[in-house]
Amino acid sequence: MKESGMHLNSLACSLSGTKKILLAIVLVHCFIFNVIYFATSSKNGSISSIFIPCGTDCSSSQTNFRVLHNIILKDAKYTPAKIPKPEAMSINFLKGKQKVGDLYESSFQIPNEDLCYRNGTELKVLILITSKPNHEKHRQGIRLTWGHFSARKDVAIAFVFGNSTLENQKILDKESDIYEDIIQGTFMDNYPNVTLKTVSMLDWVLKYCSDVPFVLKTDDDMFINVPLLLSFIDRKSNESMVMYGRLGHHWTPNRNKKSKYFVDEKSYTAKYYPDFLSGPAYLFTSDISEILLEKTLNTIFLPLEDVLINGIVGESLMIKRIGVSPFQNMKVKISDTCELMWSLSIHGITYEEQFDIHKRTLNGKADCKKKPNSSYSILKLSNLVIL
Numbered sequence: 001m002k003e004s005g006m007h008l009n010s011l012a013c014s015l016s017g018t019k020k021i022l023l024a025i026v027l028v029h030c031f032i033f034n035v036i037y038f039a040t041s042s043k044n045g046s047i048s049s050i051f052i053p054c055g056t057d058c059s060s061s062q063t064n065f066r067v068l069h070n071i072i073l074k075d076a077k078y079t080p081a082k083i084p085k086p087e088a089m090s091i092n093f094l095k096g097k098q099k100v101g102d103l104y105e106s107s108f109q110i111p112n113e114d115l116c117y118r119n120g121t122e123l124k125v126l127i128l129i130t131s132k133p134n135h136e137k138h139r140q141g142i143r144l145t146w147g148h149f150s151a152r153k154d155v156a157i158a159f160v161f162g163n164s165t166l167e168n169q170k171i172l173d174k175e176s177d178i179y180e181d182i183i184q185g186t187f188m189d190n191y192p193n194v195t196l197k198t199v200s201m202l203d204w205v206l207k208y209c210s211d212v213p214f215v216l217k218t219d220d221d222m223f224i225n226v227p228l229l230l231s232f233i234d235r236k237s238n239e240s241m242v243m244y245g246r247l248g249h250h251w252t253p254n255r256n257k258k259s260k261y262f263v264d265e266k267s268y269t270a271k272y273y274p275d276f277l278s279g280p281a282y283l284f285t286s287d288i289s290e291i292l293l294e295k296t297l298n299t300i301f302l303p304l305e306d307v308l309i310n311g312i313v314g315e316s317l318m319i320k321r322i323g324v325s326p327f328q329n330m331k332v333k334i335s336d337t338c339e340l341m342w343s344l345s346i347h348g349i350t351y352e353e354q355f356d357i358h359k360r361t362l363n364g365k366a367d368c369k370k371k372p373n374s375s376y377s378i379l380k381l382s383n384l385v386i387l
Contacts, residue, residue, distance in 0.1 A: 091316055093270035094300040100308075101297035103187070104196050106203055109163065110176050110184035113208045115156055120212030120286075124154040124233055128201045131159040131220040133168035133189065136175075138220040141351040143179065145358035149226040150181070156209070157181060159220065160201055162189030191260060194279075195305040202293040205286055213237065215289070218281040223346040223357045228326060229283070232344065243310055245282030246330075246345075247323030249275050251307075261304065268302065276311025277321050280329040281345035284310075288319055334360070338368040 120126060127150075131139055139159055150157040161172060161184045176182035185200035187193050198217060205215055214233050218224060236244075251273045254261040295313045302308040314321055326344035333339060340346070340357055341364035349357065 091299060091312055093268060094302065094312065095267055095269060096300040096302075098301050099297065100195065100199060100299055100301050103193075103301060104199050104203075104297065105186050107186045108184060108200075108204065109186055110161075110172065110182050111204075111208070112158060112176070112180065112183045115158055115180070115183070116209035116212060118211070120156070120209040122153055123156055123209075123212045124230060125156075125214045125216055125283075126205065126209055126212045126286075127155065127157045127216045127218065127224065127226075128183070128204075129157065129159045129218050129220050129222075130194065130197050131161060133161055133164045133171055135220050136171060137351045139175070141354040142220065143181075145354045146224050146226050147181075155226065155230075156212075158183050160197055160204075161185070162187040162193060162197060162200070164189045192303040195301065195303055195308055198305040198309055199293065199296055202289045202296070205289045206293065210286065210289070212286050214283055215286050216281065216283045217279075218345065219279070219347075221347065221349055222280055223343075223349045223354060224281065225326075225341075225344050225346075225361055227361075228341075228344050232324070232326070233283075240285050240287050242320040242322060243277055243282055243284040243288070243314065244322050244324045244327065245277030245310075246280075246327040247275055247321060248273065248278055248306075248311075249323075251276075263302070263304065273307050274311045274315035275321055276307050276314070277323075277327075278329045279304075279306035280347045281327060282306070282310060283327075288317075291317055292319070337361075337364050340364060341368055 116123060116126065129139075129142065142157075147157055149155045158181045159175075161182065163184070163186050164172070172182055172184060176184075183200075183204055185197070185203075187196040187200065189197075201215070201217060205212070209215075214236075216224070216229065232244075236242075252271065253263040253265075253268050253273065255265065256262055292309065292313060295317055296309055299308065299313055299316075302312070310319075310321060324344070326342055328343045329345055329347050331348045332343055332346050334353060334357060337360045340360050346357065
């Protein structure tokens with residue numbers, strides 16, 4: 001208590017008249033308040049401090065705030081918020097007998113283990129493209145256009161397949177020998193197994209390219225604006241545990257049996273899908289690969305890879321999925337060069353269109369400058385908009 005009095009007395013700066021009387025009253029009240037707290041507080045209380053401002057008349061050596069006194073706050077205990085672990089979040093709206101892990105075999109017929117030099121430490125991005133064995137023209141169109149960016153030391157590109165017929169296998173073996181850009185798993189290559197194809201991508205990244213910062217998953221009918229992609233990655237180089245793409249929000253399951261996206265009510269019972277990034281193209285930091293793969297293998301199989309892997313599983317793991325405007329993932333007006341320059345991913349592109357778009361994007365900045373009234377300005381091109 002003696003020490004308390006010294007603290008209080010030290011506050012009596014050089015004041016006069018009415019101000020000094022008012023300050024004295026305040027200090028007396030504070031002193032009485034402290035005495036009551038000391039008399040009534042429990043031994044289990046926690047220590048805190050009260051601060052009061054130091055007036056303009058106080059010594060210049062004092063800080064803006066000073067300790068009035070240490071008091072004991074009764075029962076003031078900090079309880080951290082309980083954050084559920086990913087494993088604790090159930091996925092009870094998926095019904096079925098087979099888990100993804102029951103259908104997937106972790107092996108590669110064409111592993112292409114040398115694609116990522118030094119496990120990807122010198123790369124900025126690994127671009128993995130799902131393709132069908134008989135889509136030779138699609139792959140050639142990509143190799144001759146935006147695929148040429150794989151000549152850079154910081155970009156690697158490969159096409160991903162499952163197992164196929166002997167005739168198709170000859171095609172893949174030949175392309176693998178010539179271009180060295182083929183990765184082939186051992187699952188059967190068909191549309192229902194597109195989920196297994198994405199699982200094989202995650203598996204491959206963990207085995208052969210785990211140090212790459214970013215992975216882009218895309219399809220062979222896509223145009224990818226690689227310079228824009230690299231610019232985006234440079235802006236996000238410090239991010240972790242995150243995915244970017246075109247965000248699907250509040251999408252309902254397709255119950256039309258004639259649709260290839262059909263999902264039976266018995267297989268998926270919820271009214272809506274969790275938010276997910278649409279499958280034609282999405283980008284993710286490679287540090288999510290392990291937990292995403294592990295959780296997916298222990299989840300009921302669903303033939304919609306984007307909904308299942310980055311939607312349902314991503315939601316259960318609380319992975320950030322962020323919508324980014326330039327991820328169009330749909331057809332756009334090819335004649336509008338400025339829109340092409342702003343688009344990071346364009347869907348439904350033919351062999352011939354790859355060359356047209358590639359040429360337009362290479363000359364795009366000059367063409368856009370000629371259109372000052374364009375809705376896609378140079379400013380918009382240099383500043384990607386996050387939805």
